[in-house]
Structure formats: C-alpha cells, structure tokens
Amino acid sequence: MATRIGIAGIAGRMGHLLAEEVRAAGATLVGGVDRTDTVPPGVAKFPDMTALAKGCDVVLEFTHASAAQGHAAALAAAGKAAWVIGTSGLSAADEDAVAKAAERIPVVYASNFSPGVNLVLALAERMGAALPADAYDAEIMEMHHRQKVDAPSGTAVGMGRAVAKGRGVKLEDVMQSGRDGNTGARATGAIGFAALRGGQIVGEHTLIFAAATEQIALTHRAFDRRAFASGAVRAALWVVGKPPRLYSMMDVLGMT
C-alpha cells in the first residue's frame, strides 16, 4: 500500500510544493491542515492535526514555530503517524516538545532538508574540530527572501551547532548574532552570525573560518525550494515504520 502522507501548512509555499512532490513520489496525499483556506486544488482540508493524524502514516510539517508545541502534543497523543518537521525558528521549549513527541512516535526534525546542506553540516563539524578556535574565527553569513520572518535561519544555526560540536562547546555559550553599534572586539572562540534579507533568494549560506594567515569559505546556494520539498518527502518515506526516536536528515541520508 502506498504511504499515506498529510501536510501541515498545506496552504503555504512549502505546502504547495510538498503536495506536488508527495504525488510525484507515488505516495497518497491524505490532505492537510492550515490556518488559511488557500489549499492546493483537490486537496482535503482537515479541521486539526488530531483529525489529520488519524488517517496518515506520516505528517509533513512546514508551518510556524508557534504551532510546534500543540502539534507535538497532538501527534504524540494520537501515537500513530510519524512526523517530519522542517519549521524553523523553534525555541528551546519548542524543541523539547519535539523531542518529547519522539518518545512516542518516530520524528525527523531538520533545519534543512537539502542533501547538499547536510553534507556542508558534516564538513562544518570536521572543520570545527580541525581548525582551532583561538586561531580560526568562525562566521556564518546567510541571505534569504524578504518574506522570511526569523533570523538567523535554522540552517545557519545548524551550521553553528555543527562547528560548536566539532569544537566541543555549546553554541549558546559562544554565539554572537546581530552585531550593531559599539560591540567591542571579537571574542576568541565566538561563532558569529549575519543575516541578510532581500528579493526572492531561496537560501544562501556561507561558513567562513578566518585566520591571520588564511581564510576558508564554504558556500551552499539553494536555487529552488523543491530541494527541501523532495528531501522532506524522502525523509517521510524513510521514517515510516522506524522505532520512536528523534532522527536527523543525516540519518535519512545514511551519513551518521
């Protein structure tokens, strides 16, 4: 039987692309939930996550951070459908709720579902481990379309976490974001973030290691949001039937 997939955020930009990718993958699109009514033609709209989860093997979610805790509780209580969540801007409490749901159902949570970015994340961790923090200043620059509501992007934070992990520190202890005014000199070991917004840029991320004697930059550019949608559908097909746990896109790609 074809995998039955539901989409939370079905009326959104990702929701529309996901609906196309689910159908292209030969899976069954059960329907979706959204705060608005502009769902793609021929897609059933469900009243809430509990109703949607009942008929699905897996729910794909690309909505807003404010939805994460409620949807985590609804899916965990249903205890049936797996969950693939790509919403960005999740707080620590939101992420705790996602992890708690993963005790009941299998969950894939990723700040970026493109295979290329996940390879960059793996390299970022290795670079963080190889390039000492007292000599190599790590900076992350990202640019996105003008509609993006959170900053820095989830992917940029993910890159920072990877570098921090390689360095054996917690990102929260070394993160410097949104510098402005008289900031003082750069702290040794800091991981810096700069966010640019404009036009319709799908997503650009550059990780820089700047030392006195050399500089290394690793850039990923997404040209089409379909890279995220097809990756998320790949994750959905992979996660069905897995034991309850919090998985990453690296797990899906077999990179762990």
Ligand code: NAD
């Ligand atoms: P969008 O604004 O076009 O769509 C979001 C949709 O979610 C809207 O239709 C909105 O009505 C709906 N929504 C919001 N709150 C809801 C709720 N409580 N219940 C049901 N529906 C709700 O945004 P988008 O560009 O499609 O992106 C959605 C999210 O996915 C953002 O957080 C974005 O940053 C993230 N994103 C992640 C990846 C990734 O690879 N992880 C890729 C692209 C976008």
